[in-house]
Amino acid sequence: MPQLLHLDSSADLDSSVSRSVTALFSDVWHSLGADNSVIYRDLHRTPPPHLPSAAMHWAPHLRTPNEVAPPEAEALQKELIDELVSADVVLIGAPMYNWSIPSTLKAWIDYIHVPGITVPFDSPTRPLEGKPVVVVSSRGNQYGPGTPDFGADHTVAQLQQVLGVALGMEVFVVTVDLTLANRVPAMAPLVPQAANSLADARSAVTGLATRLGAAPAAS
Ligand SMILES: Cc1cc2nc3c(=O)[nH]c(=O)nc-3n(C[C@H](O)[C@H](O)[C@H](O)COP(=O)(O)O)c2cc1C
Numbered sequence: 001m002p003q004l005l006h007l008d009s010s011a012d013l014d015s016s017v018s019r020s021v022t023a024l025f026s027d028v029w030h031s032l033g034a035d036n037s038v039i040y041r042d043l044h045r046t047p048p049p050h051l052p053s054a055a056m057h058w059a060p061h062l063r064t065p066n067e068v069a070p071p072e073a074e075a076l077q078k079e080l081i082d083e084l085v086s087a088d089v090v091l092i093g094a095p096m097y098n099w100s101i102p103s104t105l106k107a108w109i110d111y112i113h114v115p116g117i118t119v120p121f122d123s124p125t126r127p128l129e130g131k132p133v134v135v136v137s138s139r140g141n142q143y144g145p146g147t148p149d150f151g152a153d154h155t156v157a158q159l160q161q162v163l164g165v166a167l168g169m170e171v172f173v174v175t176v177d178l179t180l181a182n183r184v185p186a187m188a189p190l191v192p193q194a195a196n197s198l199a200d201a202r203s204a205v206t207g208l209a210t211r212l213g214a215a216p217a218a219s
Contacts (some may be wrong), residue, residue, distance in 0.1 A: 001035045001036075001037060002029075002035065002036050002037075002088045002089065002212075002213055002215065003036075003037045003038070003039065003086065003087050003088050003089075004026065004029050004036070004037070004038045004039070004087060004088070004089050004090075004091060004213070005038075005039050005041070005083055005084060005087035005089070005090045005091070006022060006025075006026050006038050006039065006040045006041070006091045007041050007042075007043055007090070007091065007092045007093065007105070007108070008022055008040075008041075008042050008043065008044065008093040009043040009044055009092075009093055009094060009095065009101070009102040009104050009105040009108075010044060010093055010095045010102070010138070011044050011095075011102065012095075013044075013045075016093075016095070016138070017095075017138040017176050017179045017198065018093035018094065018095045018136050018137070018138040018176070019093055021093070021136045021138070021174065021176060021198075021201050021202060021205055022091055022092075022093040022136050022205075024202055024205055024206065024209075025091050025134065025136075025205040025206075025208065025209045026038055026040075026091065026209075028205070028206050028209035028210060028213065029089075029209045029213040032209075032210070032213045032214060032215075033215060035215070036213050039083060039087065041083070043102070043104040043105055043107075043108055044102070044104055047103075047104040047107060048076060048080070048104070048107045048108050048111055049073070049076075049107070050107055050110075051073070051107070051110045051111070052069075052070050052073050053067070053068065053069050053070065053073070054067065055067035055068055055069040056069050056073055056074070056077060056110070056111070056114075057110070057113075057114065057115070058114065058115055058116060059114055059115065059116025059117045059121070061116065062115060062116045062121060062122065076111065077111045077112075077114070080108065080111045080112050081111070081112050081114070081117060081118060084112055084118075084128065085118075085127045085128065087131070088131070088132075088212075089131070089132045089133070089134070089212045089213070090131065090132070090133040090134070090169070091133075091134045091136070092105070092133065092134070092135050092136065092159070093136050093138075094135050094136060094137050094138075094155055094159060095137070095138045095139070096137065096138065096139035096140070096153070096155050099152050099153065099154045099155070100154045100155060100158065101155050101158060101159065109162055113162055113166060113167065118167055119166050119167060126167070126168050128167045128168060128169050129167075129168035129169075130168065130169070130170055131169050131170065132169070132170045132172065132212050133163050133169045133170065133171055133172070134172045134174065134205065134208055134212070135156070135159050135163070135171060135172070135173050135174065136174050136176070136201070136205065137153075137155050137156055137159075137173060137174070137175045137176070138175075138176040138179050139153070139155070139175070139176070139177055139178075139179065140178070140179050140180030140184075141177070141178065141180070142177040142178050142190075142193075142197075143177070144177070156173050156175070159171070159173075160173070172208055174201050174204045174205055174208070175197070175201065176197050176198050176201040177193075177194065177197040178190050178193055178194035178197055179194065179198075181193070181194035182194065
């Protein structure tokens with residue numbers, strides 16, 4: 001029974017591009033069979049609070065005597081980590097906000113990246129090793145090689161660092177560029193390019209959902 005954990009973080013509840021692309025992934029996932037389930041968490045509508053204490057960064061057995069975590073925050077941290085560990089595949093809608101990720105998504109990361117629980121520290125524990133995670137990064141401008149703002153994208157590298165390098169997950173990145181082309185008059189000549197970027201992203205998530213959501217072949 002493949003289970004998808006689907007996270008969205010766009011603050012746009014009407015015309016979000018990342019939400020539309022993650023929804024397509026989720027639809028394809030569901031279409032693959034009645035056993036394909038989805039746990040949905042909307043980090044914008046129900047944002048995790050900022051970490052109330054730095055103690056939360058550490059597994060309980062790694063905290064100093066002065067580091068005390070509030071029980072309700074610990075309960076949320078356990079819920080978020082359990083949800084992540086039990087998923088077979090993770091899908092994250094990650095719009096670019098001020099060259100970075102939304103603070104709601106950053107707060108979620110602060111809860112789930114925990115030395116001694118999800119990343120190795122005093123033991124080799126790494127429960128997310130190899131788990132596929134699909135990141136849908138929507139951005140108003142474009143940041144690819146050869147573009148004027150190449151190097152200013154601090155969304156994808158950050159997510160690859162924490163999800164891939166630290167947590168050991170298998171990260172797939174789908175970008176949608178130039179989402180502001182229809183809104184900003186100066187970007188009007190880029191509208192066709194924006195449409196191509198969205199079409200490519202829709203095609204990419206359809207392929208990824210089909211591949212990652214397929215039931216393992218019987219042996
Ligand atoms: C608070 C805020 C900050 C933004 N900052 C940037 C930015 O730094 N660079 C950029 O290219 N687009 C920026 N945008 C545009 C969004 O990245 C773009 O609208 C994207 O499509 C948002 O994802 P969504 O459509 O899923 O909401 C910003 C939008 C908002 C609301």
